[in-house]
Amino acid sequence: MKNKYSYILPTILALALALGIFIGGKLHFNDTPERLFSTNSKKDKLNRLIDYIDYEYVDDIDTDSIVDITVNNILGKLDPHSVYIPKSEMDAVSENMKGDFVGIGIRFNMFKDTLTVVRTIRNGPCAKRGILAGDKILMADKDTIFGKRIPNSEIVDRLKGQLGSTVKLHVYRKSEDRSFNVLVKRDVVPIKSVEAQFMLDKEMGYIKINRFAESTFKEFKKALTNLQKQGATKLVLDLRDNPGGYLGVAEKMADEFLKDGKLILFTKNKKGKISKAFATSRGTFEDKPVYVLINERSASASEIIAGALQDNDIGTIVGRRSFGKGLVQREMDLGDGSAVRLTVSRYYTPTGRSIQKSYEKGHKDYYQKYMDRYNSGELVSVDSIKVADSLKFTTPKGKIVYGGGGIIPDVFVPIGSLDEERIKSLDATGYFSDFVFKFLEKDRTRFKSYPQKEFMEEYRVDDIIFERFIDYLLNAKPPIKFDYYGNESRIKSYLKANLAEQLYSPNAALKVKASQDKMLKKVLEIDKNVLDLMGADAALLPN
Template sequence: MKKKYSYILPTLIALAVAIGIFIGGKLHFNDTPEKLFSTNSKKDKLNRLIDYIDYEYVDDINTDSIVDVTVNNILGKLDPHSVYIPKSEMEEVSENMKGDFVGIGVSFYMYKDTITVIRTIKNGPSYIRGIKPGDRILMADSDTLFGRRIPNSTVVSTLKGKEGSKVDLKVFRKSENKIMNITVTRDRVPIKSVDAYYMLTRDMGYIKINRFAESTFGEFKDALKKLKLRGAEKLVLDLRDNPGGYLGIAEKLADEFLEDDKLILYTKNKKGRIKKAFATKKGDFEDKPVYVLINERSASASEIIAGALQDNDVGTIIGRRSFGKGLVQREMDLGDGSAVRLTVSRYYTPTGRSIQKSYKKGHRDYYQTFMERYSSGELISVDSIKVADSLKFKTPKGKIVYGGGGIIPDVFVPIGSNEEEAIESMDDTYEFFSRFIFEHLEKDRNRYAEFTKNQFLDEYGVDDILLDEFIQFMLNRKIKIDFYAQEDKIKAYLKANIAEQLFSPNISAQIKGEHDTMLEKVKELDAAIFKQSEIGVLDLEN
C-alpha cells in the first residue's frame, strides 16, 4: 500500500501545483489595464468568420462559446500565464484580488442537506447579529436553503448582495432547540491574505501570507505592528504555497526590509524598455533579521520578494527551490465582463537574474517539470538541483546565486516523507481534518465551552479516542496509510482544527508550527547565528 501511495502522492502534489500556479498566473499583473482598439485584416477575418457562422450556419449555435474557445486557443499558443477569464469567473477572481466581498460574513458546510455555520467573521454582519457556529440557516428571505442538495455557488450568491441591503434569515440553533428570525445587513467581508501571525519565540514573529491582493500590504502592516508590540525583533515571512498576485504589492512588501534606494527588481518588455523599482525610506523592518520560507509552490510575487532580499544580501531564504515564474501580466477588459491577462514583460532580480523556467515544450510539459523535480531527488537533496554556470550571478557580498527555474534557497530543507506530506494534503487540500472536527463539534460543542484560548493552547490534548475516530473517518473514505506512525502530527492537526473553528487561525497555526520542520530549522539557525555572532561567520549550508 505504501508503494501505491508513493506513486499517487507526487501526482496529487503536481495537480495542486498546477492549479495554484495557474491561479497565481491569473493574478500577477500590473495595475494599469490597456484597451486595444485597432483594425487590421487578421482581426477582420476573425470577425467575419464569427458573423458568418452566426447568420448562416445550419444549426443554432452559441457563438459566445466559439469566441471563448478561440481566445483560449490563441492564448494557448503563448505562455502558460497569459490567460482568459470568462465573465462567469471574473467576479470571483476580482473579489479575491480586491480582498473583500459583500455578504453576511459566515463560513459554512452543507451538513446533512442543511447550511451549517462553521464560524462567523469576527465583527462581521452575522457576528454582530449573534449568529453562532453550529447554527443552521434554513431560509434567506423567501429562498429555502435546506432539504435538497444546493451547490455552494447558489448558496453564496443567495447570501451575497448589495452593500447595506438586508436579508431575513431563518436560523435553527441546535444547542437551544429553537428557530430564530434574524435580519442581517450585508456588508463588506474581508478575504484574508494574511492567514496567521503569532510570536514564534520570545523575540521572533511569524506571518503567513497566502497571496498578494490589494489588501495584503495593509494586513501585513497590521500584523507586523502587533508583533512588534509583543517584542518581535526578528521575523519569519512564510510564503510557502503562495502563487503570487499583484506586482506592486510585492514591491511594497520587499521595501519593508530593504534600505533606501536598493533595487527591488526591474522589468523589461518586448521593446527592451526597462522599468526599475527601488526601495524607499518607508521600511519598518530594515536592519533586522528576517527569514523567508519558500517551497516548490511559491511563485511570482513570492519569488520577487525572495529574490530581492537574497540579491541584496538581506535575511535568509529557507526551504526548497521555488516554482520559477518570472513573467508579468497586464489585464485587458474585453467589454463583455470577461478579460485577458496577457504577459507583457519579464522581471529580473537585482543581480539581473530571470527565474522564469522554460515553456518552449508547451504548457503540459511546463507543469510536468515539477514531477521531474520530484523524481530527480531535488526535493530531498539540494545537491540534486540542476544549475547552469551560464546562469550564475553574484550578490554584492559575493554570494553565488542562480537564475532559471526559480529561487534556490540559502538554506535547504527537504520535503517530508510521503506520509508526512499526505497528512498536510489531508489538511490543506482536501480539508478532511476540518470536516471531521466540524462533525465532532456538532456532537457536543459544550464540551469546549469552558476553555479560553490560552487554556486550550496549554492544557488541551487530543486523546486516543478522538484519534481512533479520525482514523476510522479516513478509512471510510478509502484513505489508507500508517496513521499511527504519524500519531503526534495527526493529534496536533486535530487540535489545530479545533482551535481554528473555536478560536482563530492564529492559534491553529501556532499549534501546527510545533510540528513544522522549516520552522524548526529557523529556530535552529537563529540560535546558531546568535551563538556564533562573536566568533565568526556562520556557514549557512551546514
C-alpha cells in the first residue's frame, strides 16, 4: 500500500524545481563556482577592505581615490593599453572619440589674463553671431571669465552647456574700442578628424587625419569625394602622429582602397576565436595610386590601414617604422560613471603578422623604446631597423614584410636634422602659435581684408618678424638657442603657417607647411607622373 505522502512528495519536488528555475532565471550567475559558494573570494576581499576603511578606519579617507589607485595598479600589471578612465575624465574622452561637443565654437587663448578669441569655428554658434578673432570675452551670463586664477578647464565648463541653451557673452572689441553683449545659442561643435584636405597638383590629392573617432569615416569620405571632384586620381593619406582610435572606422577606410573580398585584418581573443574583416564592393578609390605616410607615432588604427594595404600589395607606405600597437581594447562601464578600456584581443594583418611590440619588461620600457630607436640610428637609416627572420611574411606578389614592432615602410624617409626636429617641436608645443597670436594682437587690421588666396600665394614673412621671433625665443624661460639663420627659410614657413591657421584654418596652415615637408617631396619623387607634370625642381607649395 502506497504511503499517503507518496503523491505529495513528487508534487513538492516539482514545485521546488520550478521555483528554482524561476529564481535562477532572475539571477545572473556569471562568476565561477568558487565565487558562488565561497564568501572569501578575491572580489570579496577587495569589497570588505573598502568597507572596513569606510566604516572602521580611524581617519576620514576618500575611498573613491583608493579604488582609483587600486584599479590603476591592477591594470598596470596588464598590457600598456588597458587603462582606467575616471568619472572626471569620461566626458572629455567621450567627446574626443565621438568627434563633437556642445559649445559656442571658438578657439581661444588667455592673453594677459583675458579670454581672447583666436579664431571662430566656421558656421559655429559664435561665428553666426558675428564674434571675430581678437574679441575678448569678459563674462558668460553672470560669470566672470578673466583673471589669473581661472584655469582653462573651468572656462571651458562655463562656456559649454546643454544643446540649444543660450549664454549671454559680454565682449570687448579692441579694434573698435567698444563693449557689447551678444546672445549665443549653444550647438554641436565638431572636433575635426580630417585636419586638412587639398590638391598637391592637378592629379594628387592630400588628406591628413589626426585620429579615428566616430565621425572620422564620414569626414574622410566627404574629403575624398571633394578631391575626386577636383580631379584627384591619386592620393596621399597622411597618418603621421595619428595614435589611432576605433577599429571599425579603420576597416571602413581601408575598404575604400581594397577590392571586394580582400582581407583587411583578423582578430584573435584568448579563447582562440578568430574574427575576419573583408573589403566590400563599396570602395571608391580602388586601383588608384595611394601613398600612406606613417612615422614612429602612427599607431593602432593607422597601422591597420598601412598593414592592410601593404599586405595586399596596394599603394606605397612612405616614412618610418610605426609605433607597434597590435592590441584591441573594448570600453567597459564600471557602473559609477567611470570605465575601463580592456585589451580583449590581438589583431593581425592579412599575411598573418602581429605588429605588437613587446611589453614584457613593463610599461616604462615599452614607451622608452622610441628613444631606443633614436639611439640605435633607426630613425636615420633603414638599415638600422632590427628585424627577426622568424617574423618574416610574404605578400601575394612576393614582397617580404615583417611582424613585431610596427609597420616598416616601403620607402624610408629619415628624421630631420636636430634643428629641423627642434623647430617642429617648438611648433607642436605652441611657441610659434603664441608668438603669432601676440603679433596679431598688436594690429589685426593689417590682415583684416587680406584674401586667403592672395595671402597663400603672395605673402612673405619679412625679416622684421623673423628677428622678433628670435628675440621671443631668446627671452623664453629658459632661452631657446639654435642656428636660427641657418634655418631661416623653415622658420619663416612655420611663422606663415601659424598666421594662416589663425587667420583662416588648419587646412591653410598645412598647405603652407607642405613646402617644407620631406615626406611629401619624397612622394613626388617616386610618383613618375607627378614628376613629369611638375618638373624635378618645381616648388611644392600648393595653390
